[in-house]
Amino acid sequence: MESFSTETLLQGKRAQAWNEIYSTSLSATDFIPQHVDFSAGLKLGGLGQIGLARLVTGPCTIRRTDDHISGGTPRLYSFLIQLSGTGQFQQGENEALLRSGDFTMCDNAVPHFFNLGDDAEMLLVRVPSGLIGDYLPYPELLCGRRLPAREGLTPTAAIMACSLWQRLERGFSSAHGDSVAHQLLEIISTSYSLAFGPEISGPFDDAVLHDQAIGFIEDNIRDAQLNARLVAQAIAVAPGELLAMFSRRGDSARAYIMRRRLELASRQLRSPRWRGSTVAEIAYGLGFTSLPLFTRAYRKRFGLSPGDYRKAQFN
DSSP states (O other), rough: OOOETTSSSGGGHHHHHHHHHHHHHTOEEEEESSSSOOEEEEEHHHHTEEEEEEEEEEEEOOOOOOOOOTTTSOEEEEEEEESSSOOOEEEEEEEEOOOOEEEEEEEEEEEEEEEEOOOOOEEEEEEEEHHTTTSSSOOOBBBOOOOTTTTTTTHHHHHHHHHHHHHHHHHHOGGGGHHHHHHHHHHHHHHHHHHHHGGGGGGGGHHHHHHHOOOOOHHTTTTTOHHHHHHHHTTTHHHHHHHHHHHHHTHHHHHHHHHHHHHHHHHHHHGGGGGGHHHHHHHHTTTOSOHHHHHHHHHHHHSOOOHHHHHHHHH
16 A cells, blocks of 8 residues: 655645655646645555545645546546535536535546635545446446435445455455455445436436446346346337437447346356356356357457457466
């Protein structure tokens, strides 16, 4: 775990030095202090594929503009949890007044502003763009929107994130990092789903039906008989309507089922809890009816055979 603080910085050049530290360690950003005696601290940790960061800062404005964003910067989405103090967060057309326990989302590829009128503490859960879609298909719709502290499972998600941060500070086994990160993202995404409902399925009129289709697939993903026809029957639409529903989103039911099975297989292959299961047992348990078919699909998606991927994870 890395740790940074303004304590050792010269007061006259503290803001400039802190901007350089923060920009190098986390993301290019300007801190504009409200007082000369500005102070801040930052700690960074990791959990599987996600990053965690705890920021403590005095009153200031945190600003990320187009000048800070370059095409080579890896795109990340952050769940920002306001632990103490209040802040006004703005990204795009959305603006959220955050109080203790509230969540919002931030896209580091889009300018944003965060005004903090008093001392504040935040916890950031940083998720690569290639991973966030497994949990929230349209994260850009949620950036800058407030997830209230008392809404649904939000308190549970906040408690879990804070508890994991405390464990990271004491030391955490990397062997279980991916599994725990998955559980954290599941509870956070479920909190958003409960709060925003079909909105998270995208800006489409058929969002409710699409949400039902995804739910049916997720509930039956291990069934080898699962296919687009069964999904259409389950939500009472014609097969052509189901095809159009997924096509509008640049997808298909068949491709979605395959992708989800491969993602679940990948998690199990790298999880210590599944070390006692063979590759074939994992594949058949997720609805694949042919081991060669599973191996070809896995290699096409991840660039390695399932066996080689598993060896690389545990070595």
